[in-house]
Amino acid sequence: MAVVRDGKKAIALLRKALASRTAVREVRQTIAQRPPHPEHHYKVAVYFADGAVNMYQMRQWYKPLAGLAAQWPVVVLSRVATGARALLAEDAPPVAFVPTVRDLERFIAKQDIRVVLYVNQNTRNFQMFRYGRRWHVFINHGESDKMYMTTNQFKAYDYALIAGDAARERLSRVLWDYDLGSRTIEIGRPQADHYSGTLPYTPDERTVVLYAPTWEGDRPSAHYGSIRTHGESLVSALLATGRHRVIYRPHPRSGVVDPEYGAANRRIIDALAAANAADPSAGHFFDDGPELGWQLSASDVAIVDISAMVYDRLAADRPLMITRPHDERALVDTHGYLSACEWLDASAAPDIVAETDRVLNDPDAVARLEQWVRHYFGDTAPGSATQRFHAAIAELMRKWDDWHERSLAGGEADDDEAGEADEADLDD
Numbered sequence: 022m023a024v025v026r027d028g029k030k031a032i033a034l035l036r037k038a039l040a041s042r043t044a045v046r047e048v049r050q051t052i053a054q055r056p057p058h059p060e061h062h063y064k065v066a067v068y069f070a071d072g073a074v075n076m077y078q079m080r081q082w083y084k085p086l087a088g089l090a091a092q093w094p095v096v097v098l099s100r101v102a103t104g105a106r107a108l109l110a111e112d113a114p115p116v117a118f119v120p121t122v123r124d125l126e127r128f129i130a131k132q133d134i135r136v137v138l139y140v141n142q143n144t145r146n147f148q149m150f151r152y153g154r155r156w157h158v159f160i161n162h163g164e165s166d167k168m169y170m171t172t173n174q175f176k177a178y179d180y181a182l183i184a185g186d187a188a189r190e191r192l193s194r195v196l197w198d199y200d201l202g203s204r205t206i207e208i209g210r211p212q213a214d215h216y217s218g219t220l221p222y223t224p225d226e227r228t229v230v231l232y233a234p235t236w237e238g239d240r241p242s243a244h245y246g247s248i249r250t251h252g253e254s255l256v257s258a259l260l261a262t263g264r265h266r267v268i269y270r271p272h273p274r275s276g277v278v279d280p281e282y283g284a285a286n287r288r289i290i291d292a293l294a295a296a297n298a299a300d301p302s303a304g305h306f307f308d309d310g311p312e313l314g315w316q317l318s319a320s321d322v323a324i325v326d327i328s329a330m331v332y333d334r335l336a337a338d339r340p341l342m343i344t345r346p347h348d349e350r351a352l353v354d355t356h357g358y359l360s361a362c363e364w365l366d367a368s369a370a371p372d373i374v375a376e377t378d379r380v381l382n383d384p385d386a387v388a389r390l391e392q393w394v395r396h397y398f399g400d401t402a403p404g405s406a407t408q409r410f411h412a413a414i415a416e417l418m419r420k421w422d423d424w425h426e427r428s429l430a431g432g433e434a435d436d437d438e439a440g441e442a443d444e445a446d447l448d449d
Contacts, residue, residue, distance in 0.1 A: 222304030
């Protein structure tokens with residue numbers, strides 16, 4: 022058995038290497054067909070050291086970055102070929118493919134990059150941290166109450182752009198000797214100012230319900246998925262009314278661990294198709310696309326599992342319910358929004374019509390929602406978060422000017438090189 026396992030691992034590694042080489046070739050061919058990057062042009066860089074599998078972390082920033090680039094030109098420093106290939110094929114900012122540290126050094130030596138933004142905690146971020154005389158800023162790829170949001174890695178950055186009071190409180194509970202006042206800047210969620218996409222249905226009097234469950238999880242503590250326990254019964258109840266429209270957006274990994282979970286997912290998809298066949302005006306929709314935006318703003322009510330979708334929806338300032346995990350071993354944060362959210366138990370899933378009516382019309386539920394929206398994201402008026410994002414970058418640019426002037430006054434060389442990289446750092 023060990024020989025078989027080793028053989029499978031070897032084959033998987035070979036396939037990965039071949040796929041990487043193909044991606045490198047395609048990226049270099051694409052870049053060769055485009056004009057070269059103008060020198061000393063970019064002021065802001067987004068450092069992305071991941072492949073295509075984590076592109077969702079970048080996509081949500083495309084539109085906020087496009088607005089920022091109108092004042093401070095933005096470039097993505099892409100370290101992995103599959104990620105670079107995806108970026109080049111999408112509506113991303115300009116891309117510099119810099120797979121090695123030497124590539125990275127050569128590129129930034131010809132630019133005027135003053136602020137470097139990071140969307141995740143990839144360990145290769147440290148290869149960029151070596152370069153001083155610029156601000157290294159963690160912007161993350163979402164807001165939630167997961168452990169990831171309180172990692173001690175926050176201390177590695179000069180600054181962190183956070184969503185609001187909830188993030189500040191969360192960090193204060195965990196990080197020791199971390200100056201939240203000077204090193205964090207609240208900006209809300211700029212992505213919420215850029216919800217877009219074409220509706221796959223014609224709006225009418227139907228109540229639109231977004232059901233966006235996560236996958237089943239690979240261990241009991243992460244058994245948050247609701248498709249088997251809640252999903253089939255709640256979707257069936259909504260389809261039966263004739264006055265609801267269901268947008269079903271399951272996690273793409275649904276069923277990878279539990280075949281029964283995957284089978285339940287397929288049954289829901291089939292039920293939506295059957296309902297549309299019986300009534301073409303129903304407009305129920307199975308959503309498996311990469312874009313997330315219109316779903317959050319167009320739906321009247323959202324039903325989500327414990328996942329980042331909770332906070333994506335909360336930022337939209339629209340009614341939502343969260344499925345309570347059926348497995349009692351699943352870990353549920355006792356702080357923040359989950360301590361006072363609108364829970365949906367599996368036993369109540371068949372009564373989802375009454376539950377959706379309640380969260381839409383109950384003044385107390387509406388008031389609680391508004392309180393938590395402000396606590397997590399501050400002012401959610403259209404454009405407010407974008408203004409705060411731009412103001413934060415403007416303040417960092419001002420501070421860069423101040424420190425640059427101090428360096429010149431102190432007689433320091435106006436050069437930003439970190440010196441020769443270690444030989445080990447020059448490898449892919």
